[in-house]
Amino acid sequence: MMFDHCTLLFLFSSAATVQAEQSASGGSGGSGLGGSGSGSGAETPIHILFILVDDLGWFDVGWNGAEIKTPVLDQLAREGVTLTQSYVPSVCTPTRGAIMSGRYPYHIGLQRGGIRPTRPFGLPLNITTIAQRLQTAGYSTHAIGKWHLGFCKWDYTPCERGFDTFFGFYGGGQDHYTHRKKYHSKVFHGARVSGLDFRRNRRLVTNINGTYSMEAFAAEAIRLISEHDKHTPMYMYLSLQAVHGPLQAPKRFVDMYKEIKNKNRHMKAAMVTAMDEAIGNITAALEKAEMWNDTLIVFTTDNGGPVNSGSSNWPLRGSKATLWEGGHRGAAFVHGKMLNKTGYVYNGMIHTVDWYPTLLSLAGVNVDDTDLDGMNVWDAISNNKSSPRQSFVYNLLLTDETLSGGIRFNNWKLLVNPRSRRSEWYNPANASFPELFRKPLSDTLLFDLDADPTEHHNLASTKTDVLAMMMSRLNEAMESYVPDLIKQNPETAKSNPANFGDAWSPGWC
Incomplete structure (x- = not known):
């Protein structure tokens, strides 16, 4: 009979089961205090x-x-x-x-x-x-x-x-x-x-x-x-x-x-x-x-x-x-x-x-x-x-030829067709979280995350030059899309x- 490596390790392990009481011992521990590091170039790996x-x-x-x-x-x-x-x-x-x-x-x-x-x-x-x-x-x-x-x-x-x-x-x-x-x-x-x-x-x-x-x-x-x-x-x-x-x-x-x-x-x-x-x-x-x-x-x-x-x-x-x-x-x-x-x-x-x-x-x-x-x-x-x-892609997803996605470049963030459900701000200081309702949103949103990290102000209609640049980047990313x-x-x-x-x-x- 052939065994994979993991199976062999299981068969010859002296601790094949976990004892729950082992994890209950000790407190929060592990503070990371003391000791000098070996550094990435030391002999110790x-x-x-x-x-x-x-x-x-x-x-x-x-x-x-x-x-x-x-x-x-x-x-x-x-x-x-x-x-x-x-x-x-x-x-x-x-x-x-x-x-x-x-x-x-x-x-x-x-x-x-x-x-x-x-x-x-x-x-x-x-x-x-x-x-x-x-x-x-x-x-x-x-x-x-x-x-x-x-x-x-x-x-x-x-x-x-x-x-x-x-x-x-x-x-x-x-x-x-x-x-x-x-x-x-x-x-x-x-x-x-x-x-x-x-x-x-x-x-x-x-x-x-x-x-x-x-x-x-x-x-x-x-x-x-x-x-x-x-x-x-x-x-x-x-x-x-x-x-x-x-x-x-x-x-x-x-x-x-x-x-x-x-x-x-x-x-x-x-x-x-x-x-x-x-x-x-x-x-x-x-x-x-x-x-x-x-x-x-x-x-x-x-x-x-x-x-x-x-x-x-x-x-x-x-x-x-x-x-x-x-x-x-x-x-x-x-x-x-x-x-x-x-x-x-x-x-x-x-x-x-x-x-x-x-x-x-x-x-x-x-x-x-x-x-x-x-x-x-x-x-x-x-x-x-x-x-x-300086940039990354949040996600790209095609559904029935409709693209939903987002891209970041420096301080700019572009969203196209974001889902509107759970799109609000949820503060746990409230007695209960706000109703999770579906709210109509623009299909194109542009944010300056340096000035507006909480995404309150859509600038798509006023920063048209930035919007064009971000859309170009989004289209370029789509060229390598895998179904x-x-x-x-x-x-x-x-x-x-x-x-x-x-x-x-x-x-x-």
């Missing part, structure tokens, strides 16, 4: 901890002024470099595709949205992922948490895309305690089907029902760190389920926010603080393993916060899944002793696609791909220099968990 949080809003963290308690993250951001113009796609799968490929979602067919568990496709197999590139440089690579880049066949799953180990789930969301995904679709004749979605490498994990997912993922990260040879470079892709719905958190965190009257905001705050504590436990493990001084942490949300489930992007406009700044401008920072300058706020423009060449360059991997959209921004971030990035894969891959009932022993599993495309 640079370890990379890439923390991707799900559905975290701009105003869901303490360092942006939120009422939510995030002491660990606040300190890491304060000691590192806080990124005020770190742009991300506005929904789950596109962001993950951009991280893995260094390409805009509209260049790899992932621009329409998240991959549903009934769609027979994934991150295109001709993509060489950042994990695969790091493996060639001698890195030990680990993926923990949410995948959401396709699973209809094994070739799409993490162990085949460059990760030595995987502990998490394939889909876009699930119950944080039962780890089951419920999905309603017409292909199931209107029924809501349910299945387990949790794996260690390729093998189903069936013994953690009742363990909060954030605790399980933190325990796995801590175990891997404690067992790791610090002289071997490590890349850990910690793609958290937090703080994505359903809104669930351990009671001790829920009890911390009784003063928040809005139920969704109350639960979202509890989830954020639970996540903050878990990250503190992970950073404490890095210190204990003597890896802290040589670890670069990249922390970012995958998209703006969904205002319909308690998040806030205040004072930015809009929500997750919109073209507004609230959908794309992400809470983010970097932390590490190898940064030349620390303790400051970086206002330069960067995009998710930039992490691919930036991290590979730090790892000593030659990046000469001509089809990358990403730029190496390390020198800019590390030395507080001007960003090499979206969702439209090409209709849903199928073949993925029904009933066909795979009550689990969402590969093997149906």
Whole structure:
């Protein structure tokens, strides 16, 4: 019988199961205090901890002024470099595709949205992922948490895309305690089907029902760190389920926010603080393993916060899944002793696609791909220099020959046919968020983000010369448009968990 690498690691691992009590020990820890860094040129390799949080809003963290308690993250951001113009796609799968490929979602067919568990496709197999590139440089690579880049066949799953180990789930969301995904679709004749979605490498994990997912993922990260040879470079892709719905958190965190009257905001705050504590436990493990001084942490949300489930992007406009700044401008920072300058706020423009060449360059991997959209921004971030990035594409999406999209160039932002739902400003100081209504909008909007970062003033009718220049840039971007894969891959009932022993599993495309 043939086994893939991940399966072999599972069979010979001394810790094939996660003990929930492991993650409950310790406090917020991991302050990042003390020690002198080895620097990027030292003999000790640079370890990379890439923390991707799900559905975290701009105003869901303490360092942006939120009422939510995030002491660990606040300190890491304060000691590192806080990124005020770190742009991300506005929904789950596109962001993950951009991280893995260094390409805009509209260049790899992932621009329409998240991959549903009934769609027979994934991150295109001709993509060489950042994990695969790091493996060639001698890195030990680990993926923990949410995948959401396709699973209809094994070739799409993490162990085949460059990760030595995987502990998490394939889909876009699930119950944080039962780890089951419920999905309603017409292909199931209107029924809501349910299945387990949790794996260690390729093998189903069936013994953690009742363990909060954030605790399980933190325990796995801590175990891997404690067992790791610090002289071997490590890349850990910690793609958290937090703080994505359903809104669930351990009671001790829920009890911390009784003063928040809005139920969704109350639960979202509890989830954020639970996540903050878990990250503190992970950073404490890095210190204990003597890896802290040589670890670069990249922390970012995958998209703006969904205002319909308690998040806030205040004072930015809009929500997750919109073209507004609230959908794309992400809470983010970097932390590490190898940064030349620390303790400051970086206002330069960067995009998710930039992490691919930036991290590979730090790892000593030659990046000469001509089809990358990403730029190496390390020198800019590390030395507080001007960003090499002056423009980017928010997204481009064709639906029945109608284009919806946005583009940025310096201080200018152009939107064409933005969705109008959740297009307002949502301040959590209100007793309840405003009604999420659909409001008529102009089909062409132009903003000067330097003067108007909250997108109140459409200048399309007065800055006609700028509008013409931006439209030209948008049309140029459309020349490299790749048709979206969702439209090409209709849903199928073949993925029904009933066909795979009550689990969402590969093997149906």
